[in-house]
Amino acid sequence: MNVIFLGPPGAGKGTQAKIISQTLGLRYLGTGDLLRSLVAQADPKALEASSFMERGELVPDRLMVEIVSNQLKDLKNGYILDGFPRTLKQAEILEDMLAQLGTKIDCVVYFDLSDSEAECRLLNRYQCKTCGNIYNKDFGICPQCGGELERREDDDPQTIKRRLEVYHTQTTPLLDFYSKRGILKRVDAQGKIEEITERIIQALKDDQDKK
Ligand code: AMP
Secondary structure: OEEEEEOOOOOOHHHHHHHHHHHHOOEEEEHHHHHHHHHHOOOHHHHHHHHHHHOOOOOOHHHHHHHHHHHHHHOOOOEEEEOOOOOHHHHHHHHHHHHHOOOOOOEEEEEEOOHHHHHHHHHOEEEEOOOOOEEEOOOOEOOOOOOEEEOOOOOOHHHHHHHHHHHHHHHOHHHHHHHHOOOEEEEEOOOOHHHHHHHHHHHHHHHHHHO
16 A cells, blocks of 8 residues: 655654554655755755755755655555655656556545644654654653654744745645545544544555445
C-alpha cells in the first residue's frame, strides 16, 4: 500500500507517519526530515533549498524534484510519503514517475486541522536533536533517548504564519486533485496521538476493504 499524508504544518503528519509506518511495516519518506538531514551534511542542493525553508516558503519544484527523485525511484511498494507532494506540479510529476515504474498511490490521508490549532501546536513543538522525535514544551529532555530538545528554526510565529499561508495557496489544491481520483480520505487530526493513529489505521483498512 502506497500512501501520502497531506495536511497543514503542525497537523502531526510526521509523528503519525513514523508510528504507522512501523505498525504496518511500511517505509517512510519525510521530505522535511530529508532536507534537514541533507542540510546538516552540507549537501549543495539542500543548502540551496535551506533559504526557502528558513523563510517558510516551499522549495521550488525543480530543485525539490532533483533532491527527492532518487529516493522516490528507489521506493519499493509499501510506503508513506510525508510532505511530498506539496504542489500540483509535484503531484503530476509523482504520478508520471510512478506510472513509468508501473505503480501508483493507493490512498491520500488528509489531516484535517484548524489553523489556530496547527499554529498552537507549532508554537509548542520541540524536537530532539539526537533522534528527531517531537514533543511539547513540557518535556525537559527527550524521554526516548535523553537527547537535548530544541525548537525548529521555522517554528517562530512569523514563519509559522507564512507556512500556513503557503499551505493554503499551494498545497490545498491537492485535495481536489486526489479527491477526483477517488483516493482521498479525510481524518480528523484533532485529539490525542493514539486516537488519531487509530483513525488513520481504520481509514486505511476501510480503503483496502473497499478494493
Ligand atoms: P516539513 O518538515 O514537512 O514541515 O518541511 C519543512 C520545510 O521543508 C517546508 O516548509 C519547505 O520549505 C520544505 N519542504 C519540505 N517538503 C517540501 C516539498 N515537497 N516541496 C517544497 N518544499 C518542501
